[in-house]
Amino acid sequence: MNTLTEKSKTDSLLARILDSDIFHSFIRSPVTVVSAIVTVVMIVAALSAPLISPHNPFDPATLNLMEGFTPPMVANEFTGNVYWFGTDAQGRDIFSAILYGSRVSLLVGFAAVGLAAVLGITLGLMSGYLGGWVDALIMRIADVQLSFPAILIALLIFGVFKGIIPPAMQDQMAIYVLILAIGLSDWVQYARTVRSSTMAEKNKEYVQAARVIGVPAPLILLRHILPNVMGPVLVIATIGLALAIILESTLSFLGVGVPPTQPSLGTLIRVGQDYLFSGEWWIVLFPGMTLLILALSVNLLGDWLRDALNPRLR
Amino acid sequence: MNMPAQTPAPVPDAPLLLVEDLKCRFEVSKPFLNRVIEREPRRWLKAVDGVSFTIDRGETFALVGESGCGKSTVARLIVGLYEASDGRIVFDGRDLGQLQSEAERQRIRRRFQMIFQDPFASLNPRWRVERIIAEPIRVFGLLNDDAAIRARVGELLTQVGLSPADGRKFPHEFSGGQRQRICIARALANNPEFLVCDEPTSALDVSVQAQILNLMQDLQDELGLTYLFISHDLAVVRHMADRVGVMYLGRLVEVADSRTLFENPQHPYTRMLLATIPDIKMEGKRHEIVRGEVPNPITPPPGCTFHPRCPLVNDRCRSEAPHLLPTARGHLAACHAIEEGRQ
Amino acid sequence: MKPPAHNQPAGNTPLLSVRNLRIEFPTRRGTLVAIDDVSFDIARGEVLGMVGESGAGKSLTGAAIIGLLEPPGRIAAGEVLLDGEPIHTLPAERMRKIRGRRISMIFQDPLTSLNPLYTVGRQITETILTHRDIGEAAARKRAIELLAEVGIPAPDQRVDHYPHQFSGGMRQRVVIALALCAEPELIIADEPTTALDVSVQAQIIDLLKRLCRDHHTAVMLVTHDMGVIAEAADRVAVMYAGRLAEIGPVRAVVQQPQHPYTRGLMGSIPVLGADVHRLVQIDGAMPRLNAIPPGCAFNPRCTEAFARCRS
Structure with a gap:
C-alpha cells in the first residue's frame, strides 16, 4: 500500500495517465486497443501519403494507360508491375489513391467535427448559462434543424x-464548402449536450463561489x-468523426462533394461502382473496405470512451 | 430594530449589514404554452417575504429554520447571487442595490465572501488547490506577481491548518473536512470583513464539524470577522451565534440573542424547534409534542403561516399575518398570541 | 478491539448474531478490507444503534446482513446467523424470501424506496400478499390498518394516493408501514431520518420506537447522528474505519464513553445549555480504506496511544 501512496504523489503527467482508471479500462478492452491501433495507423498512413504511397495518383505523367484494370496482386500483362489493390481504368494505383483519398476524408472529417464542436459548444454554453429567451431561441433553431436529416441540411x-461561389472557383472551394456543410449540419448534438451539462454545472457551488x-x-x-463539460463532448466528437467521414463519403458518392481531381474515399467508391458489374470489383471494394474499417474503429473508440467516462456503467 | 435615515453615513458603530424588508420571489409557473392552453395564471414562490435584520461588526448572526424557510435565499441575496424583488441590503452604509459602476460593485464585493455547504461541489474539480485559492486574489488584483501570490496561498493554507505543499494537489485528493478548509482559505483570500456561511458543516461528520467550527471561531477572534451563519442545526447555532433569527416559510418569526432565545424561546415555532433537539446526554428531558410538517411554500397558509401547527392558534392567526414586535423579554417575535399575552 | 462481555445478552439464542465479519473489496490496487472482525448480537425486540462517520462501514454491515452487498464486495470471513441459522451462505433465491419476510429494510430516501407508478395501497397490499396467505380484500384492509398505525390521517382515502402526493415525512411513514407489513422479526433502518426536516425527524423516531415495541420487532438503526441513537436505541455499536470501537447500552456509552474515539465523538457534538467555547476536536480524519494504519485503526488520532496501539 505504501508504494501506491508514494506513486500517487509523483506529479508527472505520464505516471498519472498510466495509473488512471481510464487507462486501465482501455488496456482491459482488446477491441478498443485494436480499434485504437487501426485508427492511429490509418491516420498516420493518410498523413504521410506522399512519403509512403508507391505512386502519385494525381501526376498524369506517371500514369500508364497500358496498366489500366490490373487486378490486385497480379502482374500486369504489359509491364509486369504488381499492384496490391490493383489499378483503375487509367492505370492509377488503387492503394495510393486510397492513401490520398483517406487524407481528404480525414481532413474533412476532423475539420467538420471541429467546426460543429466549436459552434455547438459556444451556443450550448450560452444557452445553458444565460437561459431565458437566448436559450429558447437557440434550442428552437436546434429543434427545427433536428427535424431534417443531416444529409438534407x-x-x-x-x-x-x-x-x-463563381463556377471557376468551385472545384477549389469544394472542400471548404463540404466542411462547412457537414459542420453546420452537426452542431445540434454538441449544443444540446453542453447545454444540459452547463445547466447542471452552473448551479454547483464552485461556480457560485466565482460569481460571488x-x-x-x-x-x-x-x-x-x-x-467540466468537455467529457461528454469528447465522446460525441469521436462518434461524430465517424459520422462526418461517412457523411462526406455519401456526399462525394452523390457527386456533390469533392471533385474527382481531388478524390476522397467517397469519390473513389462512386468512380469504382461503374466498374462493379463489368468484373473490376477491386476498384470499389478496397476504398469501401477502408471506409468501413475507419468508421468502425473510430465508432468503437467512441463507444468505449462513452462507457469509460460514465461511472454509472462501469 | 434600527431604522436608518434615507442616506446613512458610514458611522463606526452603525451595523455592518442592514437588511430591510427583503423580498425575493421565484417564478414556478408552467411553460408559456401550457399556461395559455390550460388558462393558468403565473405562479410565484415567495422564498423570502419581508425579512429585516441587522448584523453588527464582529458578531455572529445566525439564521435557523427548516428546509424551505428561505434562510439560504437570504444568504444568496446578500452576496448577490440572486436579485431581490424588493427591499434593501445596506453594507457598511452603502445600499447594494444603488451601486452605480462595476468598479464600485467590485470594491464592495472585495469586502465579503461566502462559504458553501457541499465541500464536494464547491471546488472546481479540474483546478489545483493553489489556483482555486488564488482566484479571488487575481480577480480583485490584490497581488500581481506569481511568487507573491504563491506565498500568500501558502500562508492561507497554513492558516486553515493545511500545508503549503497541499496547493499542488487537486480537490479530489482531500477529505470533506480538508476541502471545507480549502473553501475557507479561498474565502479569506481577499481579506474580507464579512463571511456568509451557508450550512458550512452540515455535510460533514460531527468530529470534522467540530474541527471546522473551532477553526471558524479562531479565525473570527484573529481577524475580527463578522459572520452570517446559516444552519438548520440548533445546537450548532447555539454554539456559534451571538444573535439568532428563526425563520419559517420566508419570514422571521423570532429574533433574539442566542442565550435568551435558547433559554426562553417565545414564539411557538421556536419552542417546537427546540423540542426536536435530541437529549443526547440522556438526562431524561421531557419533550413538547412536535407535530405537522412545513407546508408547501407555493401555497402557504393564510394569516400566520405557522397557524396550522400552532397550539395557540385562534381566528386572528388564521387571517392576519403577525409582524415582528418587541416582546416583554426583549426578543422580537412575530406572533399574535405573544402580543395578546395568551400563552 | 474485543467485544466486551455485555455484547452477549443473557438467555437463549439472539435473533441476529454477526460473528467476526470481514468484508473485502478486491480492486486492481489490492484488496480493501472494508469491515474487519465485527461481531455483535441483536436480541428480539431490541433496538441496536449502529453509529459512525461516513465511510465507517455501518451501512455496509447492514447490506451484508441482508445479502445486498454490491459486487465486487464480498464476505471474506465470519458469519451472519439469524436465529442460530447461518444466512450469509444461502442461495440468492432463499435469501430473497428472508428479505422482506423476516428482515426488512428502511432506506434514507423515502422517494426511492417507493414505486412512483403505483398507489401506496397497491404496494403495501402486494407485499402482504407475497408474504402472507390472505385474500386481496383482507390485505387491503390490513394496508389501511397499517397506514393508520403509522399515523397517516384518513388512511382509507390516502391508501389510493400515489407517493408524490405525500409529503416527505408522510412518505417515510408509508415506507415504515411497508417494512412492517410482513411482520418481520428484524428491520434494518439505514439513516431513516437523515433526509427529513428536524421537526419531522423527531416524529419519525418516536413512531419507529413505538411500533417496534408494539410489534416486538428488533431494529438495527444505522445512523451518523448520535442524537437519534440517544433517542431511540437500547444498545449502541460505535464503528470506526470498518471496525467496532465500542458496543454497550446506550446510556453507558453516551454518559461514560470508554473508547477514546467515542469520547472524542461525544465531545465534538455541540450541546444546548453547555456553554463551552471550544468543542473537543479529534484531529485528522478517518483513514481511507487503502491506508488503514497497523494496530488500532484509531491510533494516529488518539491522544492516549502507546506502543502497543501501533502494532
Missing part, C-alpha cells in the same frame, strides 16, 4: 454555396464550466 448548404467575487460570465464559462 448538408445538401441544402452545399446547394446554397454552389449558387454563391464578481468573475465576469464569459470567464466563468471559459475557465470553470467549459473544462
Whole structure:
C-alpha cells in the first residue's frame, strides 16, 4: 500500500495517465486497443501519403494507360508491375489513391467535427448559462434543424454555396464548402449536450463561489464550466468523426462533394461502382473496405470512451 | 430594530449589514404554452417575504429554520447571487442595490465572501488547490506577481491548518473536512470583513464539524470577522451565534440573542424547534409534542403561516399575518398570541 | 478491539448474531478490507444503534446482513446467523424470501424506496400478499390498518394516493408501514431520518420506537447522528474505519464513553445549555480504506496511544 501512496504523489503527467482508471479500462478492452491501433495507423498512413504511397495518383505523367484494370496482386500483362489493390481504368494505383483519398476524408472529417464542436459548444454554453429567451431561441433553431436529416441540411448548404461561389472557383472551394456543410449540419448534438451539462454545472457551488467575487460570465464559462463539460463532448466528437467521414463519403458518392481531381474515399467508391458489374470489383471494394474499417474503429473508440467516462456503467 | 435615515453615513458603530424588508420571489409557473392552453395564471414562490435584520461588526448572526424557510435565499441575496424583488441590503452604509459602476460593485464585493455547504461541489474539480485559492486574489488584483501570490496561498493554507505543499494537489485528493478548509482559505483570500456561511458543516461528520467550527471561531477572534451563519442545526447555532433569527416559510418569526432565545424561546415555532433537539446526554428531558410538517411554500397558509401547527392558534392567526414586535423579554417575535399575552 | 462481555445478552439464542465479519473489496490496487472482525448480537425486540462517520462501514454491515452487498464486495470471513441459522451462505433465491419476510429494510430516501407508478395501497397490499396467505380484500384492509398505525390521517382515502402526493415525512411513514407489513422479526433502518426536516425527524423516531415495541420487532438503526441513537436505541455499536470501537447500552456509552474515539465523538457534538467555547476536536480524519494504519485503526488520532496501539 505504501508504494501506491508514494506513486500517487509523483506529479508527472505520464505516471498519472498510466495509473488512471481510464487507462486501465482501455488496456482491459482488446477491441478498443485494436480499434485504437487501426485508427492511429490509418491516420498516420493518410498523413504521410506522399512519403509512403508507391505512386502519385494525381501526376498524369506517371500514369500508364497500358496498366489500366490490373487486378490486385497480379502482374500486369504489359509491364509486369504488381499492384496490391490493383489499378483503375487509367492505370492509377488503387492503394495510393486510397492513401490520398483517406487524407481528404480525414481532413474533412476532423475539420467538420471541429467546426460543429466549436459552434455547438459556444451556443450550448450560452444557452445553458444565460437561459431565458437566448436559450429558447437557440434550442428552437436546434429543434427545427433536428427535424431534417443531416444529409438534407448538408445538401441544402452545399446547394446554397454552389449558387454563391463563381463556377471557376468551385472545384477549389469544394472542400471548404463540404466542411462547412457537414459542420453546420452537426452542431445540434454538441449544443444540446453542453447545454444540459452547463445547466447542471452552473448551479454547483464552485461556480457560485466565482460569481460571488464578481468573475465576469464569459470567464466563468471559459475557465470553470467549459473544462467540466468537455467529457461528454469528447465522446460525441469521436462518434461524430465517424459520422462526418461517412457523411462526406455519401456526399462525394452523390457527386456533390469533392471533385474527382481531388478524390476522397467517397469519390473513389462512386468512380469504382461503374466498374462493379463489368468484373473490376477491386476498384470499389478496397476504398469501401477502408471506409468501413475507419468508421468502425473510430465508432468503437467512441463507444468505449462513452462507457469509460460514465461511472454509472462501469 | 434600527431604522436608518434615507442616506446613512458610514458611522463606526452603525451595523455592518442592514437588511430591510427583503423580498425575493421565484417564478414556478408552467411553460408559456401550457399556461395559455390550460388558462393558468403565473405562479410565484415567495422564498423570502419581508425579512429585516441587522448584523453588527464582529458578531455572529445566525439564521435557523427548516428546509424551505428561505434562510439560504437570504444568504444568496446578500452576496448577490440572486436579485431581490424588493427591499434593501445596506453594507457598511452603502445600499447594494444603488451601486452605480462595476468598479464600485467590485470594491464592495472585495469586502465579503461566502462559504458553501457541499465541500464536494464547491471546488472546481479540474483546478489545483493553489489556483482555486488564488482566484479571488487575481480577480480583485490584490497581488500581481506569481511568487507573491504563491506565498500568500501558502500562508492561507497554513492558516486553515493545511500545508503549503497541499496547493499542488487537486480537490479530489482531500477529505470533506480538508476541502471545507480549502473553501475557507479561498474565502479569506481577499481579506474580507464579512463571511456568509451557508450550512458550512452540515455535510460533514460531527468530529470534522467540530474541527471546522473551532477553526471558524479562531479565525473570527484573529481577524475580527463578522459572520452570517446559516444552519438548520440548533445546537450548532447555539454554539456559534451571538444573535439568532428563526425563520419559517420566508419570514422571521423570532429574533433574539442566542442565550435568551435558547433559554426562553417565545414564539411557538421556536419552542417546537427546540423540542426536536435530541437529549443526547440522556438526562431524561421531557419533550413538547412536535407535530405537522412545513407546508408547501407555493401555497402557504393564510394569516400566520405557522397557524396550522400552532397550539395557540385562534381566528386572528388564521387571517392576519403577525409582524415582528418587541416582546416583554426583549426578543422580537412575530406572533399574535405573544402580543395578546395568551400563552 | 474485543467485544466486551455485555455484547452477549443473557438467555437463549439472539435473533441476529454477526460473528467476526470481514468484508473485502478486491480492486486492481489490492484488496480493501472494508469491515474487519465485527461481531455483535441483536436480541428480539431490541433496538441496536449502529453509529459512525461516513465511510465507517455501518451501512455496509447492514447490506451484508441482508445479502445486498454490491459486487465486487464480498464476505471474506465470519458469519451472519439469524436465529442460530447461518444466512450469509444461502442461495440468492432463499435469501430473497428472508428479505422482506423476516428482515426488512428502511432506506434514507423515502422517494426511492417507493414505486412512483403505483398507489401506496397497491404496494403495501402486494407485499402482504407475497408474504402472507390472505385474500386481496383482507390485505387491503390490513394496508389501511397499517397506514393508520403509522399515523397517516384518513388512511382509507390516502391508501389510493400515489407517493408524490405525500409529503416527505408522510412518505417515510408509508415506507415504515411497508417494512412492517410482513411482520418481520428484524428491520434494518439505514439513516431513516437523515433526509427529513428536524421537526419531522423527531416524529419519525418516536413512531419507529413505538411500533417496534408494539410489534416486538428488533431494529438495527444505522445512523451518523448520535442524537437519534440517544433517542431511540437500547444498545449502541460505535464503528470506526470498518471496525467496532465500542458496543454497550446506550446510556453507558453516551454518559461514560470508554473508547477514546467515542469520547472524542461525544465531545465534538455541540450541546444546548453547555456553554463551552471550544468543542473537543479529534484531529485528522478517518483513514481511507487503502491506508488503514497497523494496530488500532484509531491510533494516529488518539491522544492516549502507546506502543502497543501501533502494532
